[in-house]
Each structure stands twice: as C-alpha cells, then as structure tokens.
Amino acid sequence: MGPDANEHSELSPIQLRVRALETILTEKGYVDPAVLDQIVERFQTVIGPHIGARVIARAWTDPAFKAMLLEDATKAIASLGIDSQVGDHLIAVENTPGHHNMVVCTLCSCYPWDVLGLPPIWYKSAPYRSRAVSDPRGVLADFGIVLPEDTQIRVWDSTAETRFLVVPPRPAGTDGWPEERLARLVTRDSMIGTGMPLQPEAAPQ
Amino acid sequence: MNGIHDMGGMHGFGKVIPEVDEPAFHAQWEERVLAIQRALRYARAWNIDMSRDAQERLPAPAYLAASYYERWALGIELSAIERGLVNADELATGHALRPGTPLPRVMTMQDIGHALTRGSFARAPRQPARFQPGERVRTKNINPSTHTRLPRYARGREGTIEAIRGCHVYPDSVVKGTGEDPQWLYTVVFEGRELWGPETDASLTVSIEAFEPYLESA
Numbered sequence: 217m218g219p220d221a222n223e224h225s226e227l228s229p230i231q232l233r234v235r236a237l238e239t240i241l242t243e244k245g246y247v248d249p250a251v252l253d254q255i256v257e258r259f260q261t262v263i264g265p266h267i268g269a270r271v272i273a274r275a276w277t278d279p280a281f282k283a284m285l286l287e288d289a290t291k292a293i294a295s296l297g298i299d300s301q302v303g304d305h306l307i308a309v310e311n312t313p314g315h316h317n318m319v320v321c322t323l324c325s326c327y328p329w330d331v332l333g334l335p336p337i338w339y340k341s342a343p344y345r346s347r348a349v350s351d352p353r354g355v356l357a358d359f360g361i362v363l364p365e366d367t368q369i370r371v372w373d374s375t376a377e378t379r380f381l382v383v384p385p386r387p388a389g390t391d392g393w394p395e396e397r398l399a400r401l402v403t404r405d406s407m408i409g410t411g412m413p414l415q416p417e418a419a420p421q
Numbered sequence: 422m423n424g425i426h427d428m429g430g431m432h433g434f435g436k437v438i439p440e441v442d443e444p445a446f447h448a449q450w451e452e453r454v455l456a457i458q459r460a461l462r463y464a465r466a467w468n469i470d471m472s473r474d475a476q477e478r479l480p481a482p483a484y485l486a487a488s489y490y491e492r493w494a495l496g497i498e499l500s501a502i503e504r505g506l507v508n509a510d511e512l513a514t515g516h517a518l519r520p521g522t523p524l525p526r527v528m529t530m531q532d533i534g535h536a537l538t539r540g541s542f543a544r545a546p547r548q549p550a551r552f553q554p555g556e557r558v559r560t561k562n563i564n565p566s567t568h569t570r571l572p573r574y575a576r577g578r579e580g581t582i583e584a585i586r587g588c589h590v591y592p593d594s595v596v597k598g599t600g601e602d603p604q605w606l607y608t609v610v611f612e613g614r615e616l617w618g619p620e621t622d623a624s625l626t627v628s629i630e631a632f633e634p635y636l637e638s639a
Contacts, residue, residue, distance in 0.1 A: 234450040234494055236515035238457060240507050243517035246464060251528050252456035255536045259455065260445055262537060303539025305586065322429030322572050324473050325489065330539060334455075336443050340489040342434040349574065349627050350430045350617050358437040368624050373429065375570045376606050376630035377469075377542040378586050405439075 264333035267298055268381060269402035271331060272413075273395040275308075276386040286310060289381060293331070302330040303379075310383045311409065315368045318356070318409030319380040320348035326374035328381050332404055339408065349373055359410045382409040389416045422566050423573060425481040430574040430617065451490040458493055459536055464524040467500050470592040474568040475500045544603035546588035550633070552607060556582045557639040560609070560631065568596035571635045575627075579639045580611040583628060591632055605633040 227235070241247045271293055275282035284292040289308040294301075306328060309317040321327065322345050327335040338344050347355050352369050356362070363369065372380045384406040390398060393416075400419050405411025414420075428434075446452045462468060467475070475496035476484065487495060501507045505522035528535075552558055562577035563569070570592050586606040594602035613625030 230491055230494065231448070231450045232515075233498075233512075234453050234457075236512055237494065237498060237501075237507075238453055239515055240511050240517050241457065241461075241501075244506070244521050246466070246506060246521070246524055246527060247457055247460045248527070248529065251530060251533065252453060252460060254530065254533045255456040255459050256452040258533070258536050259452075264445075301538055304541040304543060305589075307586075320429075322574075323427055323570060324476070330537075334445050336440065337447075337489070338437050338439045341437065342428055342431075342485070343437045346428040346431040346434045347437070348429075350613075350621075352625065353622065355437055359439060366624065368626070369622070370610075371625070371627045373572065373575075373627060373629045375572060376586070376592075376632070377589060378606070378608075378630050410439075 259334060263329060265331075265402075265404035265407065266399070267302075267333075268328075268331040268404070268407045269399040270298070270395070271296065271308075271381070272383055272402045272407065273399035275383055276390075276398055277395055282383070285383065305378045306330065306381060307378055308381045308383050309370075309372065311385055313385065314366070315370065316363055316409065317370050317372060317380075317382050318348060318352050319372045319374065319382060320345060321374040322346070322349055323373075323375060326377075326379065328379035330379070331381055332407060336404070356410065359405065361410070361412065382407050384413050387413050387415055422477060422568065423564055424477045425484050426477045427573050429572045450494075454490045454494045454497070458497060460528045461497065461501075461524075463528040463532060463535060464526055466504055466506060466524055468595065470568065470590075470595040471500065472496055473592075474596045475503075477568065542589045543587045544590060544601060546603065546605065550585050550588075550605040550607075552582045552585075552605075552633070552636065552638075554582050554584055558582055558607075558609060558636045559639040560635055561637060563635070565593070567593065569593050569635075571631065572629065574616055575609075575611065575629050575631075578611055578615050580609045580615065580628075582607050583610045584608040586630065589632070591634070593632070593634070607631050607633070607636070609636070 242249055275285050285308045289306040290302055290304050311317055325335055325340040349371050352371050401414040403411050406413045476492050479495050511518050559579045560576050588603045589606045591602040591604040608628050609631045610626050610628040613621040
C-alpha cells in the first residue's frame with residue numbers, strides 16, 4: 217500500500233468523490249486548483265452578514281438612504297462603496313411592529329449572498345423550505361420568536377433571480393448611536409426575518 | 422418538474438434547528454464543490470438554471486439524503502457527464518482517461534474578480550408587460566416535466582400583482598435549450614387562505630416571483 221492509499225483510507229466517500237471530480241477537471245484543464253483556492257478565499261473573507269449589517273445601520277440613521285434602499289436596494293447599496301459588488305435585483309423590505317417579512321426559497325436555496333454571505337444550513341434545509349410558506353409562525357417559534365396575533369406576516373418565496381433583504385426595526389434605547397455601533401446589533405437572522413436585532417445591552421463590544 | 426425539491430407546504434420534515442456560530446463551510450470538500458461550481462459556470466459549462474435543473478433531476482431519495490453541497494456535487498457530476506466533460510468511468514477511477522468537450526473559456530487568476538459577481542438577469546422586453554400592479558391574476562395549473570419556477574403550492578391560485586420586477590431570462594426556456602426567451606417578472610401576492618385553506622392564519626400572505634407565462638387574468 218503506497219502513501220496515497222493510506223491517505224485515502226482517512227477520507228470519507230464524499231471527500232473521495234469530490235477529490236476525484238476536482239482531479240479529473242484539473243487534468244482536463246477545465247479548472248485550476250490555485251484559482252479554486254482563490255475563489256474559496258474570497259467567499260470566506262469578502263462576503264458576509266457584516267455587509268448587510270452596515271446597510272441596515274445606515275438605513276436606521278439616514279432616512280434618505282432608507283427611502284432609496286426600499287426603492288432600489290442594488291442602487292442604494294452601490295452608493296455606499298462597499299468592496300464586493302451587490303448584484304442586480306436586490307429588494308429591501310421593511311419590518312415594522314405591525315408587519316413582519318420573512319424570506320425563503322422553497323424550490324432551492326436562493327439567498328442574497330452579496331449582502332449576507334453564504335446561507336446557513338437551516339435556510340437550505342427541508343424543514344425551513346417546507347414550512348416557511350405555510351406555517352411561518354411555527355417556524356418563528358423554532359427560533360424563539362413569538363409575534364403578536366395581529367401582526368401581518370408576509371413570506372417572500374425567492375422563486376426567481378430577485379433577492380430579498382429584510383430591514384428590521386431599530387431597537388429602542390439606541391438614540392445617538394453611531395452607525396458602527398448600531399451595525400453590531402444587526403444579526404443575520406434579523407435580515408432574513410427569522411430573528412430580531414440584538415437589544416442595546418446585548419451588543420457585542 | 423414535480424420533484425422532491427418543490428417543498429413548499431410539505432409536512433414531516435420536522436423542526437428548524439439553527440446552529441450557533443455556524444462556520445461558512447463545515448468541511449474542506451464543501452469549499453472545493455462551491456469553487457468548482459463557480460469556475461465551471463464562469464467557463465460556461467452551464468448556467469445557474471441548468472445547475473438547479475440538474476439537482477432537481479437527481480433521484481428523489483438521493484436528493485433528500487444529500488446535504489446541500491453533496492447535492493451540488495451530484496449535480497455537477499450529472500451535468501459534467503451530460504456535457505461530455507467527464508465520463509462515469511473517469512469518476513470511478515478518479516483520473517482523466519480521455520479529453521473532454523472543450524469549454525468556451527477557463528477561469529484564470531486574472532478573472533478572479535468575477536468569482537463573486539452576480540450577473541444581471543434583466544433583458545430587453547419584446548412587448549409591454551401584460552399585467553399592472555393591483556391587477557388580479559390566477560396562476561396557471563401547469564405540470565411540466567421540465568424545469569419550472571412556479572411552485573406546486575401556488576398553481577391555479579388567485580393573487581394580486583404587487584410589483585413588476587422587469588423583464589428577465591426565463592428559466593423554463595433556458596433549461597429546455599430554447600434560449601433566454603425573456604419574460605416579464607412580477608411579485609404576485611396570495612392570501613394564506615387562498616393557498617392553504619380557510620383554517621389558515623388570516624394574518625398570512627405569501628408572495629412568489631412569477632414569470633408572465635405562469636399567469637392569466639382572474
């Protein structure tokens with residue numbers, strides 16, 4: 217048994233399968249492993265919910281920006297000069313005390329990568345994809361969220377290339393906070409509609 | 422197609438279980454799958470609609486048993502075989518045994534800036550939008566065996582046009598190989614009770630993004 221075989225014995229079937237795929241594609245010149253490394257690096261370092269949080273914090277402090285965001289989110293975010301380019305067709309929807317928006321993709325797992333990074337496992341899972349459109353209150357309960365009975369719930373099923381960003385309500389007790397500090401209250405889930413922003417006392421330092 | 426991927430409204434999958442402090446990837450092979458998918462799309466081996474279609478055509482038990490990135494890997498294998506890029510015997514041995522069909526381009530270090538860029542799906546319209554915001558519409562009761570973005574739970578249902586989102590590449594045609602066939606795209610909103618019956622929470626509304634061919638006047 218050569219060193220190669222020893223190494224393979226440590227690998228799971230899916231690891232072996234993906235390694236085989238990458239090897240073949242590389243040998244045929246379709247992909248370059250060094251380029252693949254760079255793609256991964258970018259996904260790990262450039263995009264993430266910190267981008268969305270910055271957008272929300274700006275919307276909380278700048279009414280003109282918020283109006284522009286709700287009118288054309290792609291254009292509004294472009295005006296912030298964020299490094300990663302936000303693609304076309306981004307739509308921002310506002311959560312208020314009487315109206316709660318929640319985003320899902322029942323057919324696959326469409327998600328606003330540009331502003332939130334890669335989706336969490338639960339967003340891509342069958343429990344969320346199946347129940348979000350028929351039992352959103354039950355799904356919210358799984359996240360520990362209970363909304364008043366008279367709150368209108370709107371679920372957005374991402375069935376095309378439009379993408380949705382929820383603008384959560386600004387927490388009370390944050391008057392005068394600078395944007396950077398406010399951004400630390402904006403959770404990923406609050407921008408999907410399955411969570412709320414952190415309360416001021418819970419803000420990470 | 423009426424596949425297992427079309428999950429809206431199904432029962433029996435259990436609770437949503439969020440993971441605390443979830444990392445972007447849970448294993449290194451997941452990173453490779455994502456990167457391979459991006460690189461092959463850049464190379465125009467297939468596009469986003471075709472990659473969704475490939476996953477939807479996986480056998481239902483395989484689809485359900487696979488994790489998200491496993492499903493991507495299976496979809497890439499299927500598409501790569503169908504496009505003549507690789508063969509099953511090569512996947513089995515783990516090495517290239519013969520040349521494959523050439524691709525229009527290959528992603529190099531110079532193209533890395535495109536790795537994260539999302540393209541635009543808007544196209545010039547060939548005719549004015551048929552519906553206007555506020556108009557009542559009914560989704561068609563269609564059951565194509567090919568790729569579609571009209572979920573089963575929203576077929577044959579009455580709703581309201583809320584917004585026109587522009588004229589977009591039409592996935593149903595792209596996957597059939599009949600071109601981009603741009604169609605007007607609308608946000609159509611339904612009462613929860615129209616979708617799920619009179620017992621449903623009256624505070625619920627659900628919207629889908631519907632291409633014009635899915636809709637008729639109500």
